[in-house]
Amino acid sequence: MLREAVPALGVGAALWLVGWDVATGATDPVLLAASALGVLGAFEAVGGLGAAWSAAGGIRAAADRVRALGEQPPAVTDPAAPLPPPSGSALRLESVTLTHRGARRLALTDVDLAVAEGERVCLTGPSGAGKSSVLALLLRALDPDRGRVTLGGADLRALALADVRARSPWAAQSPQVLGRTLAGNLRLARDDASEADLQAVLRDVGLAGLLGTVGLHGWVGESGERLSAVERARVGVARALLSPARVLLLxxxxxxxxxxxxxxxxDLLAAQDRTVVLVTHSTAGLDGCWRVVALLVPAPPAGAPPAPRPGPVRAAVAAPTG
Ligand SMILES: Nc1ncnc2c1ncn2[C@@H]1O[C@H](COP(=O)(O)OP(=O)(O)OP(=O)(O)O)[C@@H](O)[C@H]1O
Ligand SMILES: [Mg+2]
Structure with a gap:
């Protein structure tokens, strides 16, 4: 309000002063017009400075956050001399404990999980039990604090990151869709996939409708915003299915x-001839080929005094069912 009033008062005062001079014959009327335009022009030039000054604080804070992110050491690094990639696709977590960076409590404590080659395992458990964290370890987005994670018997930390990621494609809860065409997004998983392959995988994940709307060669938006959240999630699944990898993490x-x-x-996942680890809250609809493993967050012992501040989540893998 004050910001709008000050220029108006300034213009008014300038016009009044120069107008008085014109009335008394001391100032040329042309000078009056020039003065008015000059004052308006001056405010036009500096009018944005107040808003720019207010925004500068936010911009500086954002730049600090970006700089701090850039200065953080990467969560995982390539080994100096990576081992050749393993031929097997069995997965193991051995006595794994994990704390997320900056978190005040453990995400996983002493978790053991063995997924045999070609096995289909469904990982379930309550929200926050650590299901996504297990997948992050299996594709080596993170390293455990203690214990080890293996693929085909090899410690993931001894393998090249690119080899691990190529062998264990991951369909995230909210997968990233890039500013490309639908085909371009799918071919991230397999660049030599034919148009028939792409159409087939879209049909498999229930996205055949997109062929008639966005189209295989239609742009999906800067971050896939021309697709709904469910469609983006299915594109993530389609990418994983399209990949020739022997492991699927979903x-x-x-x-x-x-x-x-x-x-x-x-049914489609059950029919895969590969090692599949599926995270889900609900085990409804799973047939007998799935081994269900529950990641538990046990309640504290009865009668235990309440912890003075958040303690570690004591996650444990329950005896397999199914
Ligand atoms: N990036 C992170 N930084 C800090 N803590 C995290 C991070 N990601 C997960 N956590 C914490 O680790 C624990 C396990 O989280 P995780 O996402 O693995 O659980 P989840 O079982 O997948 O849950 P949901 O079913 O809600 O997806 C939670 O306590 C969570 O708050
Ligand atoms: Mg999760």
């Missing part, structure tokens, strides 16, 4: 799907 691929669509996707 985080909640059936979330937000109706029962029929979820059942069809689970």
């Amino acid at each position: 985080d909640e691929p059936t979330a937000h799907l109706d029962a029929a669509a979820a059942g069809a996707l689970l």
Whole structure:
């Protein structure tokens, strides 16, 4: 309010002063017009400075955050002399403990999990139990604080990161969709996939409708915003399926799907001739080929005094069911 009033008062005062001079014959009327335009022009030039000054604090804070991120050491690094990639696709977590960077409590404590080559394992458990954290370890987005994670018997820390990622494609809970065409996004998983392959995988994940709307060669938006959140999630699953890798890691691929669509996707995953680790809250619709492993957050012992501040989550893998 004050910001709008000050220029108006300034212009008014200038006009009044020069106008008085014109009335008394001391000033040329042309000079009056020039003065008015000059004052307006001056305010036009400096008018944005107040807003710019207010925004500068926010911009400086954002720049500090970006700089701090850039200065953080990477969560994982390539070994100096990586081992050749293993031929097997069995996965193991051995006595793994994990704390996320900056977190005040453990995400996983002494977790053991063995997934045999070609096995289909469904990892379930309450929110916060550490299901996504297990997948992050299996694709080496993170390293454990203690214990080890292996693929085909090899410690992931001894393998080249690119080899690990190429062998264990991951469909995230909210996968990243890039500012490319639909085909371009799918071919991130397999660049030599034919158009028929792409159409088939889109049909497999229930995205055949996109062929008639966005189209295989249609742009999906800067970050996939021309797709719905569910469609983006299914593109993530389609990418994983398209990959030739022997392992599939899928985080909640059936979330937000109706029962029929979820059942069809689970059947498709069950039919895969590869090692599959599927994270889901619900085990509904899983048939006998899945081994269900529950990641638990046990309640504190009865009668235990309340912890004075948040303590570690004592996650444990329950005895397999199914
Ligand atoms: N990037 C992070 N930074 C700090 N803490 C994290 C981070 N990611 C997860 N956590 C914490 O680690 C624990 C396990 O989280 P995780 O995401 O693995 O659980 P989840 O079982 O996948 O949960 P959901 O079912 O809600 O997806 C939680 O306590 C969570 O708050
Ligand atoms: Mg999760």
